[in-house]
Amino acid sequence: MSLTVSVVYLTKNGGELFASSLEAVLMQEYEGEVEVVAVDSGSTDGTLELLERTAVCLFQVQPQDFNFGLTRDYGFSLAKGDIVVPISQDAIPVGTDWLARLVKPFADPQVAVVQGCDTPDVNTELFYWERLRLFYYTRDVKKWMKAYNNVGLSFTACAIRRSVWEKHPLGRVEMSEDKVFQRSIVTAGYKIHQAMDVLDYHSHMYNLQSLAKRCENEGLGWRSVGISYSLGDMLLDMANPLIWCALGYGVLTFKVKRLAEVLFPLVRPFYLYKGNKSTSCYVH
Numbered sequence: 001m002s003l004t005v006s007v008v009y010l011t012k013n014g015g016e017l018f019a020s021s022l023e024a025v026l027m028q029e030y031e032g033e034v035e036v037v038a039v040d041s042g043s044t045d046g047t048l049e050l051l052e053r054t055a056v057c058l059f060q061v062q063p064q065d066f067n068f069g070l071t072r073d074y075g076f077s078l079a080k081g082d083i084v085v086p087i088s089q090d091a092i093p094v095g096t097d098w099l100a101r102l103v104k105p106f107a108d109p110q111v112a113v114v115q116g117c118d119t120p121d122v123n124t125e126l127f128y129w130e131r132l133r134l135f136y137y138t139r140d141v142k143k144w145m146k147a148y149n150n151v152g153l154s155f156t157a158c159a160i161r162r163s164v165w166e167k168h169p170l171g172r173v174e175m176s177e178d179k180v181f182q183r184s185i186v187t188a189g190y191k192i193h194q195a196m197d198v199l200d201y202h203s204h205m206y207n208l209q210s211l212a213k214r215c216e217n218e219g220l221g222w223r224s225v226g227i228s229y230s231l232g233d234m235l236l237d238m239a240n241p242l243i244w245c246a247l248g249y250g251v252l253t254f255k256v257k258r259l260a261e262v263l264f265p266l267v268r269p270f271y272l273y274k275g276n277k278s279t280s281c282y283v284h
Contacts, residue, residue: 002032003103005159006079007087009038010071012063013045014089021092022054028099039075041066047089068282069173069180072155076165084162086155086178087200091118093157094199102159105193112164112190114198116157121201128250128261130203137243139233140222140272144179151192153182157200164190174282176221183225211260212271213283219275220282229276237269 007025011018025036036056040048042063051058059078061071076084083103093099098116105114120126129135145152155178168184170177186192206214219229237243243265250256260267275283 002030003083003106004033004081005030005035005083005085005099005103006081006162007034007036007085007099008072008075008079009036009087009089010075011038011040011043011047011051011089012066013043014047015045017090017092018047019050021087021089022050022056024093024098025087026054027096028093029096030099030103032103033081034099035080037075037079039071039078041071067172068175068177069170072177073169073171076160076162076169079162082162083159084165085157085159088156088202090202090204091157092121092201094119094201098198098200101198102157102195105195106159106161108191108193110191111193112161112185113153113192114159115151115153115192115194116159116198116200117194117196118154118156118202119199120203124201124203125205126203127205128256128258129246129264131255132246134243134246135268137240138229138237138269138272140218140227140229140276143227144222144225148182148186151182151194153178153192155181156202173224174220175217176224179221179225206260207258208260208263208267211264211267215268215271216275216279216283219272219277220279221275222272223276227276229272231273234269234273237272238266240265 038051038056039059039061041061083106102114102116105111120130164185168181170181173180222229247265256262
């Protein structure tokens with residue numbers, strides 16, 4: 001008998017990317033029972049209307065009540081499936097068998113979580129550093145991956161045994177609730193299976209403001225799971241020769257087109273440090 005599955009979105013002004021993501025989820029070919037749950041926190045761009053006219057279990061929270069951990073817990077609590085599948089509103093599953101392949105490893109009773117694999121859609125316009133897969137070159141990420149045997153858990157697109165989440169709810173978390181959950185379940189001895197061939201398209205385009213915000217919030221999130229990003233880390237990352245060589249290549253070949261791409265080697269480390277050492281709450 002197939003496991004029942006609940007795909008869970010947290011939405012707010014998801015726009016066209018969310019419409020594409022939802023369409024891909026609803027087209028999944030899975031032999032078991034599937035439901036889609038969405039918790040919206042104040043959309044004003046048509047996302048609510050899209051959800052209301054599709055086969056989705058829609059719930060709403062007030063924007064001021066949103067919290068990454070508590071709202072994620074709320075969405076999971078509303079789900080009825082044996083397996084809950086958190087997915088970002090801007091992640092687009094690749095293929096109609098994405099869900100079936102994501103759930104398949106749960107045939108092993110020791111598997112608590114299956115982690116899918118994000119990949120940029122090369123047919124769309126991409127932020128230069130994401131195209132090169134160098135966005136996460138900094139030492140904060142390396143510290144986390146070293147601590148967890150090169151396994152990183154991301155709620156962009158993964159699958160979780162509901163029974164495991166029930167034992168390890170997230171609680172109030174300002175940022176990086178997926179890393180909080182990873183630390184909790186790994187400490188408890190659970191197994192994370194990496195399904196590197198189960199792909200979803202996921203990438204971002206940044207300006208200077210959105211890049212700074214993203215990196216500052218990442219720094220805050222790392223602090224919540226005990227990862228320190230020091231002044232020395234910042235300076236070493238700013239001086240990383242690989243990044244400056246990649247920037248030079250991008251400039252010479254006209255692949256670097258935006259100010260945020262040019263300043264990325266300085267902006268990312270600086271705002272990671274700022275978020276990790278001084279930011280007290282999520283930057284909106």
